[in-house]
Amino acid sequence: xxxxxxxxxxxxxxxxxxxxxxxxxxxxxxxxxxxxxxxxxxxxxxxxxxxxxxxxxxxxxxxxxxxxxxxxxxxxxxxxxxxxxxxxxxxxxxxxxxxxxxxxxxxxxxxxxxxxxxxxxxxxxxxxxxxxxxxxxxxxxxxxxxxxxxxxxxxxxxxxxxxxxxxxxxxxxxxxxxxxxxxxxxxxxxxxxxxxxxxxxxxxxxxxxxxxxxxxxxxxxxxxxxxxxxxxxxxxxxxxxxxxxxxxxxxxxxxxxxxxxxxxxxxxxxxxxxxx
Amino acid sequence: xxxxxxxxxxxxxxxxxxxxxxxxxxxxxxxxxxxxxxxxxxxxxxxxxxxxxxxxxxxxxxxxx
Numbered sequence: 001x002x003x004x005x006x007x008x009x010x011x012x013x014x015x016x017x018x019x020x021x022x023x024x025x026x027x028x029x030x031x032x033x034x035x036x037x038x039x040x041x042x043x044x045x046x047x048x049x050x051x052x053x054x055x056x057x058x059x060x061x062x063x064x065x066x067x068x069x070x071x072x073x074x075x076x077x078x079x080x081x082x083x084x085x086x087x088x089x090x091x092x093x094x095x096x097x098x099x100x101x102x103x104x105x106x107x108x109x110x111x112x113x114x115x116x117x118x119x120x121x122x123x124x125x126x127x128x129x130x131x132x133x134x135x136x137x138x139x140x141x142x143x144x145x146x147x148x149x150x151x152x153x154x155x156x157x158x159x160x161x162x163x164x165x166x167x168x169x170x171x172x173x174x175x176x177x178x179x180x181x182x183x184x185x186x187x188x189x190x191x192x193x194x195x196x197x198x199x200x201x202x203x204x205x206x207x208x209x210x211x212x213x214x215x216x217x218x219x220x221x222x223x224x225x226x227x228x229x230x231x232x233x234x235x236x237x238x239x240x241x242x243x244x245x246x247x248x249x250x251x252x253x254x255x256x257x258x259x260x261x262x263x264x265x266x267x268x269x270x271x272x273x274x275x276x
Numbered sequence: 277x278x279x280x281x282x283x284x285x286x287x288x289x290x291x292x293x294x295x296x297x298x299x300x301x302x303x304x305x306x307x308x309x310x311x312x313x314x315x316x317x318x319x320x321x322x323x324x325x326x327x328x329x330x331x332x333x334x335x336x337x338x339x340x341x
Binding site (some may be wrong): 029030031033039055057063064065066067069070082083085095098099100102103221 | 283300302309310313314317318337
């Protein structure tokens with residue numbers, strides 16, 4: 001394929017989230033970086049144009065800290081996806097989402113309702129309840145969910161148009177713990193944008209998710225806590241792009257028996273003892 | 277009147293959430309507010325009176341994953 005044709009082909013492969021085209025399939029968090037400057041360079045290296053942020057208590061002792069952070073993030077020119085991290089009940093998550101909508105001036109919300117502080121696993125009943133309320137209230141909800149098919153169905157019925165199942169618990173970097181279930185989700189919901197959120201540690205994990213047909217990857221810790229965050233952001237960008245290209249190209253199915261790639265026909269007989 | 281702001285006890289004479297935000301030095305910064313677990317939009321802060329025992333949350337943008 002010529003480079004022009006290749007470019008045209010890539011141009012057609014645009015991810016759309018709630019009606020908005022997204023140029024990068026890597027969504028990046030803004031937490032845990034060694035410094036604001038390293039975060040800025042990491043964002044740039046990743047090519048991400050969706051960044052996640054949160055709300056936390058403002059202090060009179062440092063009034064304006066939130067505004068300063070917000071001014072910096074706005075400077076990146078990315079779309080903002082506020083989260084409800086740390087919320088354990090639908091009520092907490094709904095109130096946090098409403099507060100985030102006002103501050104960040106967006107209907108987008110990464111909805112997190114957490115069940116357990118050790119695993120940070122989604123509390124899926126509360127998640128579905130909060131999603132129903134928020135979707136009715138005009139939010140465009142990106143639910144952080146498990147890979148459970150029935151939960152996914154309920155979230156879609158609630159009005160979610162994107163699903164964000166975990167690969168593994170937040171911050172563990174363990175990769176795809178249940179690839180079978182993730183493949184099932186992909187097969188059941190071929191037209192729903194599916195983004196793996198949480199548990200990705202290495203670029204190979206991200207590539208694996210993309211190769212099975214996921215639409216994007218949401219990352220934070222794996223980049224922010226790398227020895228060189230900027231280089232790791234670039235590595236993830238390449239892995240995600242490679243995984244996507246491979247999925248679209250069609251990966252060969254695995255086989256049990258070896259099969260020579262070099263032609264067998266025309267092979268010379270050089271050892272008479274093999275003839276028997 | 278004794279209230280809590282972001283989990284800390286505070287004595288205030290502020291009559292409404294708007295006055296409290298000024299008292300806290302948050303007049304010109306990007307914040308969102310909640311009273312007793314319910315969101316209070318910026319435009320409603322002046323109309324929301326404070327009562328003894330109220331739990332006020334004042335949040336602002338932060339890093340997030």
